[in-house]
């Protein structure tokens with residue numbers, strides 16, 4: 616007798632400023648990644664019953680903050696990854712806006728701030744980013760190097776724990 620296993624797909628939005636490392640992050644963790652209607656997407660099978668789908672909004676829209684706000688307002692996903700280039704403090708204000716938008720519309724949805732490009736000597740330390748940007752304790756700030764599997768895996772596992780805790 617065969618059993619039918621229902622596969623659950625969990626969608627995670629990967630957002631952040633252009634060039635922060637979102638596509639690199641998705642490429643590193645997902646064996647299958649591709650562009651679909653401008654969105655960069657990646658699939659990852661966690662086990663027989665759980666699949667993750669990472670979704671990066673279209674490149675052309677990433678500086679369109681009204682579009683991004685409306686997307687966040689209307690989207691219904693169980694998790695957000697906000698990617699931050701730790702070497703670019705000039706973008707930190709925009710990152711805070713993004714986090715505030717997510718928290719305003721989805722106060723209960725898990726959200727992780729990824730402090731990327733940690734291999735770069737100019738990168739801000741995660742503690743300084745948390746303090747400097749006034750990130751609340753409810754949002755983890757995780758150091759990352761988006762092209763190194765172990766870092767990306769660590770962020771993904773933290774996300775899963777928050778979603779399924």
Ligand SMILES: Nc1nc2c(ncn2[C@@H]2O[C@H](COP(=O)(O)OP(=O)(O)O)[C@@H](O)[C@H]2O)c(=O)[nH]1
Pocket residue numbers: 631632633634635636637638639640698731732733734735759760761762
């Ligand atoms: N040094 C360093 N460079 C990175 C890292 N992640 C991404 N990059 C580089 O940053 C640039 C933008 O990355 P990309 O993934 O296209 O950013 P996106 O626009 O957010 O999708 C590329 O040249 C990447 O190779 C990282 O952790 N460290």
Ligand SMILES: [Mg+2]
Pocket residue numbers: 637638639655671674
């Ligand atoms: Mg990209």
